[in-house]
Amino acid sequence: MTATESPPRPFDERRSQLRATLEAAAGLVVCLDFDGTLAPIVDDPDTAVPTERNRDAVAALADDPRVTTAIVSGRALRDVRERIDGPSIYAGNHGLELARKGTVAVHPIARKRAAQIDRLCSILETALRSVPNCRVENKRLTGTIHFRSVPAAAEPIARRITREVVDRFGGDALALSTGKRILEIGPNVRWGKGNAVELIAADEPPETAVVYIGDDVTDESAFRAVEPDGTGIRVGGDSPSSASCRVESPAAVASVLSWLGSTGTELVARSGRSRSTCLETQ
Structure with missing residues (x-):
């Protein structure tokens, strides 16, 4: 605190x-x-x-x-x-x-990186296809991976896959943040x-x-x-x-x-x- x-x-x-x-x-x-x-x-x-x-x-x-x-x-x-x-x-x-x-x-940087968000959401849709009820939401400037309906045993796996994909394909341009039963992908800007x-x-x-x-x-x-x-x-x-x-x-x-x-x-x-x-x- x-x-x-x-x-x-x-x-x-x-x-x-x-x-x-x-x-x-x-x-x-x-x-x-x-x-x-x-x-x-x-x-x-x-x-x-x-x-x-x-x-x-x-x-x-x-x-x-x-x-x-x-x-x-x-x-x-x-x-x-x-x-x-x-x-x-x-x-x-x-x-x-x-x-x-x-x-x-x-935001000008968000606009420039929208194509990267779109590509990353497409990759995650494929990577997470086997996870029951996991949803990838492409919001153009950001992306959200929803875990609320994912079985408890599968959620840690889905989170790990998401982090690995973002680390590999997002580089320094994109960042990952947390929320209630979600992970958010967005431009790495303050x-x-x-x-x-x-x-x-x-x-x-x-x-x-x-x-x-x-x-x-x-x-x-x-x-x-x-x-x-x-x-x-x-x-x-x-x-x-x-x-x-x-x-x-x-x-x-x-x-x-x-x-x-x-x-x-x-x-x-x-x-x-x-x-x-x-x-x-x-």
Whole structure:
């Protein structure tokens, strides 16, 4: 455990700190992971959908002019945009592609190495063909090897094959990272969800409060990007994290989003009115 990582506290225990942050804020940015956050984790990633309460809560936040809402996902940009409507900003492939202000920006190194990702995914499809239920997902800029439905005895073999293939054919250009029952292949660059969140927040006025909610290892860079001035909320258990607080499940995420959409936005609006009054009386 590092100095910046400790077990996050339950959200209800940190609610007063978030209230204080919002009371001093000029605006609110809410950034959300998708799988395991808005949508429960499922064996087949193609069937993942947000819960109805999360879908409604995201739509309400997206409709509020006081809030900027963003989805920041490991899924390909086109994929995640089809799964949740409303937000004005989407980041796909762990921030390597970012849709905002009517344009899509792609990390230049990721674009150059897309052909290598495609080739490596094809090789892995052949190499892992004998592993039951192992799936290779080609997301153009990254690739994901899914082990959730792989028999327990076969998973270590599939992971070893994946690492050997990436070491042999990826070289220094590509890197392998871990997640929940997956391995991710991507360009070997220092870029992740945290960088995307920093770009999103930089477009907002000073003193804007930033909240990030996510559930996986890849969300830790985003937690570090928002903490301690903003609030990171980890979905899951109490293992060490750069997030300051946590909730148990996507069902609990909906409660947090509903609170942000009612009490949270009113606190921000009240802060704005207070500053306006102060300026008028000077």
